[in-house]
Amino acid sequence: MRPNLLKRAHSHNKQTLNNLLHSRGTSPHPQPETISGHKQIEEETLPKYNPDHWYPVRLGEVLHHRYEIVVKLGFGMTATVWLARDLQADGNAGNRKYVTVKINVNTLGEEFQKGRREIAQKLFSANPKHPGYSHVRFMLDTFKVKGKHGDHLCIVYDVLREPIDLCMEKFPGRRFSCPKLRILLPALLQGLDYMHSECHVVHTDLKADNIMMGLGDPNILDHFVQNQIDHPAPRKAPDGHGRVIYTSCSDFGEPPNEAVIASAKITDIGLAAWGDEKNTKPIQSNAFMAPEVILQAGWSYPADIWNLGVMLWDLFEHFGLFDRIDTKPGHYHPEQHLGLMIALMGPPPKDFLKRCAKASIYFDSDGQFKHPEYIEDHTFESSIVRLKGEEKEMFIDFAKKMIAWVPEERWTAKQLLEHPFLTKEKEFFSATPSLSRASTASISSMIPSRAVTPGIPPSSSPNSGPNSSPKSVPNTTLLPPRLLELVPSVSSTECESSTNCEETKTEKLATNNEKSTSRTSLSLRPKMESLVESNNEPDVEVPNSKRLSVNKANKCSQDIIDAILSKGKNHNHRVSPEAK
Structure with a gap:
């Protein structure tokens, strides 16, 4: 999940002496605007947000005696993501002296963490000579930080541009053209082929949020960091749990050129699974859910292929293929989704329905759909x-x-x-x-x-x-x-x-x-x-x-x-x- 654009707001709280001494008029450095404590922003807006589960990161903090936090890049359902300076890197290393640090909530079980490590290790080591190897993002380091209410797993990655759904906002029409799409898709398909054929891993959550591009300009991060110093992002004052809620910033400037688009990588394997195992648990975001997932027929690598096909509309058209369905939590109705699938592809084959544990919920014994009112034009x-x-x-x-x-x-x-x-x-x-x-x-x-x-x-x-x-x-x-x-x-x-x-x-x-x-x-x-x-x-x-x-x-x-x-x-x- 990426942050929405936020309207900057000044706090109406009485200024302390420290605030007065460090106001914009007396400080050599610009001071960030303060957002009202009554307004929920960033990870606070998540449906199951609990401040005790999130690590209270501070800008300037050094984690693992090595990674100095510089800028908040974003947040998701279970983590915040930060740009950090690697204090052990060469100062003249350009973009390589920075890393991305993903700081997870403290509720991830040890079994889950073990599974992530095994999949991450397989992706990193399976076959570096495969052309798709360079189109999958790998972790560089892992460590834990201790919070008030438990340990937080931290994962270090190389730095990439903002997700492609934000990058394409800079394109004419705010969408990929066909020529640009023909540059992007081979990178994604090579990455998927590597994951499927070499690593036997299903991503399970392929969408525009989880695809990023390389940086291109070797000095882009230095410029980005300096801009953050000159124009610090708004934030909320520490809450009762000691957390400062920073607003995210991940805009790296100019639209990506062809070389940058061609460097696209598949990211975020937090929900990845082994493809050769029997898989029936729910996966994928609602709008991307494949029929075998909805009907519980068992899923594997083709579920990722379905995801990619549906995602084409998000990249190229100004509407999604299944935008007619309401995907908000509590509002999603599988029968409506299946009705649109029938409109697109015709009725499902009876042999396929026989494999589906939930087929009888939506289809009768003759394979007829029980909710024809959802079959639209x-x-x-x-x-x-x-x-x-x-x-x-x-x-x-x-x-x-x-x-x-x-x-x-x-x-x-x-x-x-x-x-x-x-x-x-x-x-x-x-x-x-x-x-x-x-x-x-x-x-x-x-x-x-x-x-x-x-x-x-x-x-x-x-x-x-x-x-x-x-x-x-x-x-x-x-x-x-x-x-x-x-x-x-x-x-x-x-x-x-x-x-x-x-x-x-x-x-x-x-x-x-x-x-x-x-x-x-x-x-x-x-x-x-x-x-x-x-x-x-x-x-x-x-x-x-x-x-x-x-x-x-x-x-x-x-x-x-x-x-x-x-x-x-x-x-x-x-x-x-x-x-x-």
Whole structure:
């Protein structure tokens, strides 16, 4: 949870002699404004806040004989987070002389702490050579501080920027553009692939609050700290428990550039769990809750994939995919959530319902939903208003690979890295013929079906046979080589004439020689940004193609193949063998 913006307020309490001696007029340093003691702020606003459970941190305090508290960065349900100066670091180490210290409440049990340590150690040591290793945040140190009412576990991390939901407030439109999204998502998917395939860990709480980016500027923290000295944040005077409630500040200045976005990391493993164990306990925030969690079918790695799919709307659109449900404590109704899922995906398969311990609460013996009044007019097509044409279709197809009833039908993080939405340049959408939704389904059918998820037996996947294995489905080639060869480039002139390619910058597209032939999304990210109005053309519903078997996937539409081949004849550009 991140703090809301706070209105500064002066205290009306009578000033003490000490306050008068240190007023702004006589002190060489600016004094912070004092917030009224009658106003609840920061962690005080949490529903189960008890001051006896929270450590009374003070600015300037040195913890563990090493970490000097400098600024409060934020707070959550069970901890406050602080920027600290590492007194053992080199004074000329730039950003590295600072760390983040998370100070937990004193109610965490020893068993919980042991579980966190084991998962943290696994994440740190499993495979440092994996490309996703650098996209997961690790702890640097742990220690305990003694409070009046018990010990508080403290965890030390490297310093990252503010969470991405705050970072994107600095973007045009306050949302990620498609080009920026194609930079961010590969980092998150690589991090998830590392957690799932190498560490066998499920994050369980993936959302924008728990994703952060690197700092970029090597001196950004020095500037940040100096700004806090010159303009100290408001705070409340010590309460009866001796706690000073500081307001949080985590704004590190300029909007993150492409390199900073590409450095994004998955953070906060406080609720992470082992993926190979039998898991049925409730997880995830209400708006992100996967169907297998609501219906108690048992969950594992695909729950994180569902989270990522739902989060796309929070990053790209101005509303969430399930914003229609009330997620406040005591107001959340699972049947309303399930009704919106049915509107999006159709009714759940009966075989899936048979696995769900709570299915009978919401569905009858024939699989009919007991609360049809909650099935609203809610489709993937109507939920995307910033894209149109082929790019909109590709985005929706990408999302549908994550948002599916049956967990085993969702794509793995590794497979999603190869989806055309991430790997195809923006020019692809303008250079290829206009595609209907049926054609998009045909393209989707050419993409390999989901590989076996770690920890889930191959037999549980609908596309798996008795001889299936995790290596039985290739992840490296999305389209047949002859189609890959014929995906043409487009000049800036062609782009300007296309109705699906509206530039928001005046810079021209890079030349064909400058374009990378790498299959990674960072190399293929578009060279321009687009903000496209909603598509006025009527949407056409087609059968969900993600449930096709591998054999059916080979029966792709000859029309779309011929169309791409025909278009390709007009272009001389070919991708290199490495791109295949």
